[in-house]
Amino acid sequence: MKIDILSIFPEMFTPLNQSMIGKAQEKGLITIETHDFRDFADNKQRHVDDMPYGGGQGMLLMPQPIFDCLDNFPHENARVILLDPAGETFSQQKAKELSTENQLVFICGHYEGFDERIKTLVTDEISLGDYVLTGGEAAAVVMIDAITRLIPGVLGKEASHEDDSFSSGLLEYPQYTRPEDFRGLKVPDVLLSGHHENIRKWRLKESLKKTMERRPDLLETYSLTQEARDLLKH
Numbered sequence: 001m002k003i004d005i006l007s008i009f010p011e012m013f014t015p016l017n018q019s020m021i022g023k024a025q026e027k028g029l030i031t032i033e034t035h036d037f038r039d040f041a042d043n044k045q046r047h048v049d050d051m052p053y054g055g056g057q058g059m060l061l062m063p064q065p066i067f068d069c070l071d072n073f074p075h076e077n078a079r080v081i082l083l084d085p086a087g088e089t090f091s092q093q094k095a096k097e098l099s100t101e102n103q104l105v106f107i108c109g110h111y112e113g114f115d116e117r118i119k120t121l122v123t124d125e126i127s128l129g130d131y132v133l134t135g136g137e138a139a140a141v142v143m144i145d146a147i148t149r150l151i152p153g154v155l156g157k158e159a160s161h162e163d164d165s166f167s168s169g170l171l172e173y174p175q176y177t178r179p180e181d182f183r184g185l186k187v188p189d190v191l192l193s194g195h196h197e198n199i200r201k202w203r204l205k206e207s208l209k210k211t212m213e214r215r216p217d218l219l220e221t222y223s224l225t226q227e228a229r230d231l232l233k234h
């Protein structure tokens with residue numbers, strides 16, 4: 001996957017060179033390239049924003065630097081994603097959908113928003129959540145993390161995303177590692193039993209309980225098996 005990021009703060013994306021995403025780039029599974037659209041501003045002061053027509057607070061990103069920056073690299077058939085609080089709320093399902101694309105382009109705005117004409121370039125307007133950030137960069141880092149970890153080979157054999165919270169449709173069950181007893185806090189006996197069927201049932205019940213307590217909305221779209229219904233009753 002090729003990921004192009006339009007931002008006037010390219011240094012905000014260095015976290016993507018660390019850890020598993022950094023390794024995925026070294027393995028050639030993904031290529032991340034940042035483009036500073038300030039380099040494409042056609043004014044001497046290199047301004048990329050201006051006051052809104054009609055008055056009002058704040059500054060808006062001008063269309064010209066964004067359009068010319070986007071014209072500067074191939075992006076046919078790419079999903080062009082505008083980070084905007086007014087966009088569709090990002091989700092694991094959206095991450096899964098975008099993880100199958102060959103190229104993603106992220107347009108990260110600052111200040112108070114975008115000239116509306118920028119949206120003619122865009123295939124998806126996506127928000128990280130119902131809050132307003134100083135810029136789209138932090139949101140893009142989170143989305144790229146969530147998307148690229150789903151690309152086969154990125155997580156490597158030592159980790160997988162099949163049982164992730166949300167991927168399975170339920171919140172993840174409680175997990176434990178060594179030691180068995182840490183300051184009197186013990187690992188549940190079932191996990192030490194080696195009885196795989198009992199462990200599977202315990203994990204399903206714990207996922208259902210946690211989901212029911214914290215995110216009952218997820219159960220509206222989760223197709224409960226008879227076993228899951230029985231486990232929820234007891």
Ligand code: 4H4
Nearest residue numbers: 083084112113127128132133134135139
């Ligand atoms: C855009 C701020 C629009 C305010 C912005 C407005 C997010 C988010 C974000 C910098 C840009 C803000 N990006 N998810 N949430 N005037 N970006 O907040 O429409 O309120 O992705 S405005």
